[in-house]
């Protein structure tokens with residue numbers, strides 16, 4: 001397994017098809033995003049200022065999009081941290097495996113759309129920061145060996 005850093009997690013500019021009566025943003029597997037989507041979920045009815053998603057994933061990668069409104073995503077690879085504000089439906093933040101992520105500062109009425117590379121699997125979650133750091137160093141050690 002590869003050890004990714006926050007610098008491998010970038011904003012992907014999605015296509016925009018303009019129309020007077022509204023715009024369209026299509027997202028196609030392996031064309032606009034570098035992985036195959038197995039699951040889509042969205043967070044909504046989030047009270048303004050609330051936080052979600054403080055966890056990591058062992059293998060899952062995802063693209064996070066502010067389909068409506070705005071929020072901040074903080075990603076942490078165990079060494080470095082960065083916070084990205086998402087506020088346009090045509091920008092997606094690509095989150096690589098094994099990142100601690102925290103989604104916060106939701107504007108009221110915002111919708112957080114997540115395209116995910118795996119089906120829901122509780123075994124893939126790193127629910128505590130301690131568990132995340134342990135898993136993270138086990139990958140680094142296996143790469144170094």
Ligand code: TYD
Pocket residue numbers: 039041052053054055120
């Ligand atoms: P979780 O991913 O922990 O959300 P957050 O970190 O934003 O609070 O999911 C919350 C609950 O929803 C958890 O009990 C698992 C369930 N869930 C599913 O059943 N399927 C899914 O695809 C997701 C994302 C969550």
